[in-house]
Amino acid sequence: MPKLILVRHGESQWNLENRFTGWVDVPLSPKGEEEARIAGEHMRDLPVDKVYTSVLQRAINTSKIALAAAGKTEDLPTERDEALNERHYGDLQGLNKAETAEQYGDEQVKIWRRSYDVPPPGEKGESLKDTAARTLPYFEAHILPDIKAGKNVLVVAHGNSLRSIVMALDKLTKEQVLELNIPTGIPLVYDLDDAGNVLSHAYLFER
Template structure:
């Protein structure tokens, strides 16, 4: 049964600094590189034949480390559809300073609601509107053809994929957290329904 594995990129410099990152292209920290290496170690039993990532460096760098750790040289497809949610006017801001500027309640609403975007940015609903068509068109096409597929992307683009695969409601998905560098392994049937799910913890 084909596997679809989702991995959020390792810790980035702006994750460490508690800043809204979005589409700003920032590199991994040393911890982020180590998380990517550990993810690769945890995925050595899966023989991926294709990988997908976003147009952003932190995801591409994570994927590169994972594949090097496994010892795989496979096609890599990069697409902006898998980019992180665009945080608009919040991008680059420290999250505490954003709360001081707009108030904790409104910032929490922008971060955690399903369909309320920050100024000039995307909501999770907007992110899903570009991620899910790409998932259906490209990634699940490989699954249907029997390939094991690795997707390395971002917290919110992956949350939209999790929402689709697990048939979660908007109320359910806003409670879902996806840790950096932690592989989520799905087995899918021929109709791309989830048969099993395993979270491979980096500390194991």
């Protein structure tokens, strides 16, 4: 029974500073590095055959730290692709979330952050729907075939790219996904059958 392990990267420096990060390639904070290490310690008993990450360093380094802490030091086959990147926050990238709420209003910022199909301002701004439009085809073309081949797969990515995957796996509606929040550094493990259907899922631990 193959496993799919989803991990949102540890806290980044801009998470700490309460900034919209998106595609900006900021590093992990010291707390984020510790979250990655703790995630790895909880993954010691989980087999991993292949690793997928985004191309952003906070996801790449989370995977490296977690795998080292899990004792999985062998060179695992790894793919990195921007299809797994965080959603692009457009003109909001780099802005402080509280200051943005003061400027535009709490309700508008909540819509930009949590709605399914309303993108933030800016030509490159992506809604969750836009993010899913690149993340899910990649998942179905690359990750799902590995699972169907019986491999245990680790995916280290971002809040919204992972939300789009969970939305598909759990068959959530547009309304249900609005309440979905994936915490940093806590592995979410899916047990799947050979056809890729979900049998069960649970977080490895609670914080």
